[in-house]
Amino acid sequence: xxxxxxxxxxxxxxxxxxxxxxxxxxxxxxxxxxxxxxxxxxxxxxxxxxxxxxxxxxxxxxxxxxxxxxxxxxxxxxxxxxxxxxxxxxxxxxxxxxxxxxxxxxxxxxxxxxxxxxxxxxxxxxxxxxxxxxxxxxxxxxxxxxxxxxxxxxxxxxxxxxxxxxxxxxxxxxxxxxxxxxxxxxxxxxxxxxxxxxxxxxxxxxxxxxxxxxxxxxxxxxxxxxxxxxxxxxxxxxxxxxxxxxxxxxxxxxxxxxxxxxxxxxxxxxxxxxxxxxxxxxxxxxxxxxxxxxxxxxxxxxxxxxxxxxxxxxxxxxxxxxxxxxxxxxxxxxxxxxxxxxxxxxxxxxxxxxxxxxxxxxxxxxxxxxxxxxxxxxxxxxxxxxxxxxxxxxxxxxxxxxxxxxxxxxxxxxxxxxxx
Amino acid sequence: xxxxxxxxxxxxxxxxxxxxxxxxxxxxxxxxxxxxxxxxxxxxxxxxxxxxxxxxxxxxxxxxxxxxxxxxxxxxxxxxxxxxxxxxxxxxxxxxxxxxxxxxxxxxxxxxxxxxxxxxxxxxxxxxxxxxxxxxxxxxxxxxxxxxxxxxxxxxxxxxxxxxxxxxxxxxxxxxxxxxxxxxxxxxxxxxxxxxxxxxxxxxxxxxxxxxxxxxxxxxxxxxxxxxxxxxxxxxxxxxxxxxxxxxxxxxxxxxxxxxxxxxxxxxxxxxxxxxxxxxxxxxxxxxxxxxxxxxxxxxxxxxxxxxxxxxxxxxxxxxxxxxxxxxxxxxxxxxxxxxxxxxxxxxxxxxxxxxxxxxxxxxxxxxxxxxxxxxxxxxxxxxxxxxxxxxxxxxxxxxxxxxxxxxxxxxxxxxxxxxxxxxxxxxxxxxxxxxxxxxxxxxxxxxxxxxxxxxxxxxxxxxxxxxxxxxxxxxxxxxxxxxxxxxxxxxxxxxxxxxxxxxxxxxxxxxxxxxxxxxxxxxxxxxxxxxxxxxx
Numbered sequence: 001x002x003x004x005x006x007x008x009x010x011x012x013x014x015x016x017x018x019x020x021x022x023x024x025x026x027x028x029x030x031x032x033x034x035x036x037x038x039x040x041x042x043x044x045x046x047x048x049x050x051x052x053x054x055x056x057x058x059x060x061x062x063x064x065x066x067x068x069x070x071x072x073x074x075x076x077x078x079x080x081x082x083x084x085x086x087x088x089x090x091x092x093x094x095x096x097x098x099x100x101x102x103x104x105x106x107x108x109x110x111x112x113x114x115x116x117x118x119x120x121x122x123x124x125x126x127x128x129x130x131x132x133x134x135x136x137x138x139x140x141x142x143x144x145x146x147x148x149x150x151x152x153x154x155x156x157x158x159x160x161x162x163x164x165x166x167x168x169x170x171x172x173x174x175x176x177x178x179x180x181x182x183x184x185x186x187x188x189x190x191x192x193x194x195x196x197x198x199x200x201x202x203x204x205x206x207x208x209x210x211x212x213x214x215x216x217x218x219x220x221x222x223x224x225x226x227x228x229x230x231x232x233x234x235x236x237x238x239x240x241x242x243x244x245x246x247x248x249x250x251x252x253x254x255x256x257x258x259x260x261x262x263x264x265x266x267x268x269x270x271x272x273x274x275x276x277x278x279x280x281x282x283x284x285x286x287x288x289x290x291x292x293x294x295x296x297x298x299x300x301x302x303x304x305x306x307x308x309x310x311x312x313x314x315x316x317x318x319x320x321x322x323x324x325x326x327x328x329x330x331x332x333x334x335x336x337x338x339x340x341x342x343x344x345x346x347x348x349x350x351x352x353x354x355x356x357x358x359x360x361x362x363x364x365x366x367x368x369x370x371x372x373x374x375x376x377x378x379x380x381x382x383x384x385x386x387x388x389x390x391x392x393x394x395x396x397x398x399x400x401x402x403x404x405x406x407x408x409x410x411x412x413x414x415x416x417x418x419x420x
Numbered sequence: 421x422x423x424x425x426x427x428x429x430x431x432x433x434x435x436x437x438x439x440x441x442x443x444x445x446x447x448x449x450x451x452x453x454x455x456x457x458x459x460x461x462x463x464x465x466x467x468x469x470x471x472x473x474x475x476x477x478x479x480x481x482x483x484x485x486x487x488x489x490x491x492x493x494x495x496x497x498x499x500x501x502x503x504x505x506x507x508x509x510x511x512x513x514x515x516x517x518x519x520x521x522x523x524x525x526x527x528x529x530x531x532x533x534x535x536x537x538x539x540x541x542x543x544x545x546x547x548x549x550x551x552x553x554x555x556x557x558x559x560x561x562x563x564x565x566x567x568x569x570x571x572x573x574x575x576x577x578x579x580x581x582x583x584x585x586x587x588x589x590x591x592x593x594x595x596x597x598x599x600x601x602x603x604x605x606x607x608x609x610x611x612x613x614x615x616x617x618x619x620x621x622x623x624x625x626x627x628x629x630x631x632x633x634x635x636x637x638x639x640x641x642x643x644x645x646x647x648x649x650x651x652x653x654x655x656x657x658x659x660x661x662x663x664x665x666x667x668x669x670x671x672x673x674x675x676x677x678x679x680x681x682x683x684x685x686x687x688x689x690x691x692x693x694x695x696x697x698x699x700x701x702x703x704x705x706x707x708x709x710x711x712x713x714x715x716x717x718x719x720x721x722x723x724x725x726x727x728x729x730x731x732x733x734x735x736x737x738x739x740x741x742x743x744x745x746x747x748x749x750x751x752x753x754x755x756x757x758x759x760x761x762x763x764x765x766x767x768x769x770x771x772x773x774x775x776x777x778x779x780x781x782x783x784x785x786x787x788x789x790x791x792x793x794x795x796x797x798x799x800x801x802x803x804x805x806x807x808x809x810x811x812x813x814x815x816x817x818x819x820x821x822x823x824x825x826x827x828x829x830x831x832x833x834x835x836x837x838x839x840x841x842x843x844x845x846x847x848x849x850x851x852x853x854x855x856x857x858x859x860x861x862x863x864x865x866x867x868x869x870x871x872x873x874x875x876x877x878x879x880x881x882x883x884x885x886x887x888x889x890x891x892x893x894x895x896x897x898x899x900x901x902x903x904x905x906x907x908x909x910x911x912x913x914x915x916x917x918x919x920x921x922x923x924x925x926x927x928x929x930x931x932x933x934x935x936x937x938x939x940x941x942x943x944x945x946x947x948x949x950x951x952x953x954x955x956x957x
Contacts, residue, residue, distance in 0.1 A: 034454040035499075036461045039670070047464040047667035053472045053654075054664070062478040070477070077617075105620075106613045135624055245567070247732045287733040287775075289762045290755055345755025348742040349734050353751055 077101050082113040084409060086121050087149060087417050088319050089328045093117035107132050120206055123147040137183050141194070144176040147419050151207035153329045156217060157311065159361045159373040161331060163401055168205030169213035169225075171312050173198060173419050179235070190239045198231040198262070198420050200224075202312055224310025229266040233420065235259065247288035248346045250388060254280045256415060262313065270310050272303035280413045291344040295413040297322065297360075300335040309334050313420065315362065317375070320406035321416065323358050325377025325399025333362025340413070342381070354381035356412075358397070375399070381412070449894050451921065451941065451950050456499035460507040464667035467710040469703050472655040472663070474696045480740075480790055487743050487791045495802050497676040500951040502801065508668065509714045510587045510678040515812070518820045524581040526592045531559050531645050533602040540611045540621055540629060547629040551603070551645075559645040561596070562720060565728045569634035570772035570832070572720045572727045573644035574825030578836070579689055579719025581821045586685055586809045587678070589715040591700075592647040595826045597640045600630055636828070649715060651702035657714050658696045660793040666712045674793040677802050682716075683795035684806025684851065687786035688843050690776060692735040693721035694788035694795065721789075723836065724766070724774025731775040736786050737761045772832040778842035783807075783850040800854040801954050807851035808859075810844050811877055818844070849879045855954050856883060856926060856934040863940060863947040866914055868907040868924055883934070885926040889913060892921035892939050899923065918942050921950075 055063065072080030082097035095115035103109065112126040127143035149171040155161040179194025202225065204212040219226040236259050243252035257277045264270040276299045283292040299315035311332055317323050318330025322338045338360030346352050359376040377399035384391045390411040397404045497504060504510050531553035538558075540549035548562045564572050573595055580590040603626065611621040633641045657663070660674040673679055686694050698718040703710050720727035726735065737759070738747060746759055761780035767773055784803075788795060798806075813821075815837070822837045851857075857873040857880070868887070874880030889902040889910050902922070904910030913922045920942050928934040935955050940947040 033452075035452045035457045036454055038452075040461050040463050042670050043462070043464045043667050046670060050468055050667060051664035053470055055473070055475065055478075056661075058482065059475050059478045063475055066475065066477065102613070102617050106617075135628065245729055247729075247734070286758060286762050287764070287766070289733065289758070343754075345750065346734070347747050347751045347755075348738060349732065349740045351742050351751075353755070355754065 082115055085113060085115045085125070086117055086123055087147070087419055088321065088408070089119075089152070090121040090123075090149065091117040091119035093121065093123075104130075120150045121148060122150075136187070138180065139183075140178075140180045142176075142178050145174070145419075147171075147173045147175075149173075149419070151205045151210075152312075153210075153327060154213045154217070154222075154311065154332065155330060157221065157314070157332050157362075158364060159331060159333065159375070163327070163330070165216055166210055166327075167213040167216045168207050168210045169312075170201075170203040170205055172201040172203075175199075175233075175420060177233075177235075181237075188241045190237075192237050194233075194235045194237075196233050196235075198233050200228045200230060200310075200312065202228050222311045223308045224268070224270060224312055227266070227268045228312075229264045229268045229270045229310060231270075232263040232265060234261045234263075243282060246282070246284050246291075246388065248352055248385065248388065249282045249284055249288070249291040249293060249344065251282055251284050251288075253282075260420065264307075268310075269307050271307050272301050272309050272313075274299065274301045274309075274313070274315070276300075276315075276416070278415075289346045291342075293342045293344060293413065295340045296338075297416075298335070298337045317360055317362055320395060320408045321410070321412060321414075323360060323375055323377055323399070324356070324379055324395050324397030324406060325358070325404055326375065326397070326401055327404065330401075331362040331375070334364050336360065336362045342412070344383075349387070350385060352383040352385055354383065355379070356381060356395070356397075450897050451500060451894050451939065455950050456501045456503070457505050458499070458512070460497075460505050460668075462508055462668035462711055465708045465710045466666045466668060466703055466712045467707060469654050469663065469665045469701070469710075469712050471653070472657075472701070474656050474658065476695075476697055479695060479697065483791045483793065484739065484741050486793070486796075487739055487741070489796050490793075492799055493675055493797055495675060495677040495680060495799055496671045497678060501949065502677075502805065502952050502954060504587075504678045504681075504805070507678075508711055509589070509676065511589075513585060513587055516585055516817075518816065521581065521585050521817055521820045522824050524584040524592075524824075525590055526594065528557060528592055528647055530594045531557065531596055533598065535598065535603045536606050537603055537609050537621070537626055538606045539609060539618075540625065547632055549626075549629060552606075558648040559594075559596075560648070562644045562646070562727075563629075563633045564642065566632065566634050568725070568730055568771040568774055569636075570642060570825070570827055571725045571730065571774045573642055574772065574827060574836075575722045575725040575774075576644045576646070576719045578821055578825045579691055579722040580717075581824055582689055582813070583685060583716055583719070585813070585817070585821070588682070589713055591649060591715060591717045593719075594645045594647075595824075596643045596645040597636060598643065599640055603630065644720075646717070649700055649702045651704035651713065654701045654703055654712070656696045656699045657701050659795075663701075663712065668711065674797045676794065677805055679794040680798040680802035681806030681809065683786075683788075683792070683798050684783065684803055684810055684847060686788065686795075687736070687781075687783050688810045688840070688847055689719070689722045690724070690731065690736050690843075691719055691722040692726075692731070692787075692789045693718065694792050695790070724776025726774075730766070730771070733761060733764070733766075733775060735789055737780075739787055740790050767835055770829065770832045770835055772827050772829065773836050773839075776836065776839055778839045778846065781843055781846055783843075783847040800851070803851045804855045804857065804954070807847050808873070811848045811873065813840075813844060815841055845877075845879060848873070848877050852877075852880055856885070856928055856936045858883075858885075858926060858936050861938045861940075861949045861952070863909055866909045868909065870926075884929045886929055888925040888927070890923050890925070891916065892923045894921050916942055918944060922947070923951075 076099040080097050082095055084093055086093045093115040095113055097113035099111050101109045109129045114124040116122045125145035130140040151168045152171045154167050154169055155165050175198050177194045177196030179192055181190055181192030183190045214225055238257050240255045243250035243254050259273055259275045261273040278297040280295045301309045314332045315336035316329045316332050317336045317338055318326035319328035340358045342354045342356040344352050344354040357378045359374050361373045361375045377397045379395055379397035381393055381395040383393045392409045395406045499505050506512055532555055534554055535551040538550050538552055551559050551561055564570055577593045577595055580593040584590045605623055605626055609621040610618040611625055612618050636642050662672055663669045700715045700717050701712050704713050705711055724731045726732055764777050764779040766775040818840045819837045822833050827833045852874045858870045859873055860871040862869045872882050875882045887906055889904040890899040891913060892899055902910040902913050916922060921939055923937055923939040925935055925937040937953045938949050939951040941950045
């Protein structure tokens with residue numbers, strides 16, 4: 001209030017003085033013998049009532065909120081809060097977060113958070129990272145997490161699962177990993193390995209309106225439903241970023257692959273490994289204001305004939321990141337392939353529109369996917385961006401199963417979220 | 421409508437002035453004895469001026485939301501001829517020689533080795549650091565992106581030289597070609613990490629920064645060195661309002677002609693990062709002599725450069741937020757009806773000049789990265805003033821400054837020169853069409869003489885004008901028509917004595933809204949122009 005009053009007084013004073021001093025258009029007061037003396041008089045008058053320089057009231061308010069809200073989100077160090085952090089379908093999530101990035105001259109960072117969502121999904125995670133070692137060529141990570149996905153949808157296995165068989169189950173994953181990564185060529189090429197463990201608990205879902213999965217399916221058609229395993233895991237990963245910086249989108253190819261070996265420790269014959277590969281290719285044209293973007297993703301599981309893949313670790317399709325005309329987790333299978341294409345056009349630096357098409361499906365064994373089983377969709381997207389980065393997007397996907405509207409805070413062709 | 425609003429504003433100004441002085445004298449003179457002034461007397465000490473900051477996010481959001489052109493307000497900070505007098509903001513520099521153009525504000529010279537690194541920003545996308553040279557002078561160092569060697573460093577140097585020659589205060593910017601072994605690390609050197617905290621800096625971090633710099637022939641690295649400003653640094657200035665702690669800062673910045681007209685110069689140079697944050701005030705002098713001096717700095721986003729990448733084609737053309745009908749059309753047509761600028765060809769064979777072109781450049785529609793309040797408030801008269809500054813650069817002047825970009829390929833210098841000449845001419849044509857571009861008024865041999873800038877620069881056909889002469893009462897502001905209707909001074913006015921005022925209004929015959937009224941005062945040397953009022957479309 002006081003600031004506002006001072007500001008109003010200052011503005012009025014300055015307006016008055018400026019009128020005196022606006023040399024050409026406005027006559028000076030008659031007391032001034034010359035233009036110069038009228039200006040000198042105005043300067044003298046202002047000199048007697050100087051005020052400390054201060055930002056406008058709105059900016060001062062913003063400064064305070066930026067310090068409390070924006071900085072902790074964008075540049076966290078210390079106790080703050082976290083938005084998001086759950087797998088897709090978890091709903092709006094929020095929780096406390098403690099981040100340190102200033103240990104060992106910023107070579108040791110830690111990030112611990114607990115988030116809960118409106119759908120009663122929870123995740124608590126803690127990570128310790130040694131970064132920037134050997135001239136930014138090496139890093140080590142240790143992390144652990146507990147995740148309670150209280151209402152995972154399940155429609156049955158395979159491409160022909162029926163939408164009417166929607167059920168839901170609770171999936172609890174407790175994980176711990178230790179790993180390292182090496183980086184080359186300014187982090188354009190990275191490779192790493194992480195070893196750890198995964199404890200699993202599956203139970204009835206928490207979402208009303210849908211039957212629990214165990215009421216519709218059984219262990220015979222849904223491996224792992226009754227007998228859950230605990231695993232030792234080992235994940236090898238590689239990323240090759242061959243793209244260059246662009247205006248709305250990058251230009252070129254990004255290839256990612258990771259392979260996770262699951263060693264069943266519970267005697268349930270559930271040892272397998274899951275290989276995921278993804279290639280994303282961007283073709284900007286018209287000075288980068290239009291882009292054709294393609295993404296091919298394949299996830300395949302491999303196991304001995306005596307082993308099987310539990311349903312809660314099977315690849316899935318459906319949702320805002322792959323088959324956008326279908327429900328989240330609509331298809332489960334031992335493998336999944338999806339090909340997406342987008343035509344994007346920039347409307348402004350902050351806004352990009354897109355039309356897209358997705359095609360793909362799940363399969364039981366590699367090679368079993370065919371055109372007959374292909375599930376496809378098309379749609380329209382609105383992306384709010386800061387240069388190449390998508391801040392949030394609004395995608396509408398249309399498929400034979402209906403129209404799906406997605407409002408999410410990620411890039412459509414980004415790396416998939418991994419809970420294990 | 422504009423004239424009406426200006427008159428309302430004048431009336432309002434008078435009332436305010438009267439309130440301030442408790443009296444409104446009936447005998448106020450419109451033109452005072454020292455009009456037109458050529459220098460603003462800045463007499464009060466600014467010793468108390470303190471550091472000001474601008475919140476970059478707030479500034480961006482606040483001004484992005486206020487993208488609409490405000491109702492017109494008169495331009496201030498001008499003399500009765502409509503020119504900007506010398507001040508702490510602007511200096512009317514006489515026509516500079518080629519040598520002076522190349523030198524600009526640079527009096528201290530390129531940093532001298534050895535270079536002691538005393539501080540660095542992060543090792544991020546656009547690394548930068550601060551050095552002390554062998555003489556103890558402090559310089560800020562910036563680098564080129566690897567994708568476009570020479571681009572950002574040349575832009576910073578050329579931008580500062582052009583704006584200095586145009587009359588603004590800028591930093592001393594130099595191209596520095598150095599060997600890595602010339603750099604040493606101060607024991608007290610710090611580096612600001614991503615968290616914002618400062619840590620002691622080590623050699624590996626310095627090596628990483630230098631590794632990111634493109635290497636020239638002879639294993640030299642090319643950098644841009646900007647000398648620290650003279651005086652006590654008190655942060656950037658804002659393009660609106662005034663500093664409440666500077667007694668000499670009287671005019672709302674968004675109404676200053678030198679800041680409004682700066683838009684035209686920035687459009688010419690394609691300096692799209694036209695935010696308050698890219699300015700700097702310093703207090704020069706001490707005690708009673710302390711004065712705030714206002715500087716422009718950081719021209720890395722000029723010409724075809726966006727500092728760390730070639731210029732985004734949208735920059736200079738559209739706002740960050742979708743605000744135009746053309747953007748709406750593009751949204752609804754799936755981008756199949758592109759804007760003209762989307763399809764222009766850039767000189768990709770010359771990465772040093774980045775994305776710089778005169779194709780699709782519309783001087784009247786050019787935009788900074790986000791709205792600037794002074795630029796939004798610009799009137800055609802302000803634009804005309806800015807265009808005069810731009811047109812004052814000859815082809816040879818432009819080439820001389822482009823050479824200071826020290827491009828290794830002559831083709832890059834030639835290209836930058838060619839584009840600047842084309843953009844200059846587009847600016848002259850656009851803004852000189854908005855007003856009657858008449859200058860250099862004089863009465864000699866009983867005739868009114870003037871220069872038509874449109875024809876002087878061979879940009880526009882000569883305009884033909886009707887003449888209306890009058891005698892002018894400086895006490896009442898009353899104009900009494902005289903008999904003449906040509907450029908010949910009417911005989912009844914020619915006999916006026918010393919101290920009397922006469923005037924002539926020139927009205928464009930084809931476009932009658934374009935008119936100039938010039939008032940002369942007779943002194944012992946003859947008739948001197950003392951006031952020019954120019955109307956516009």
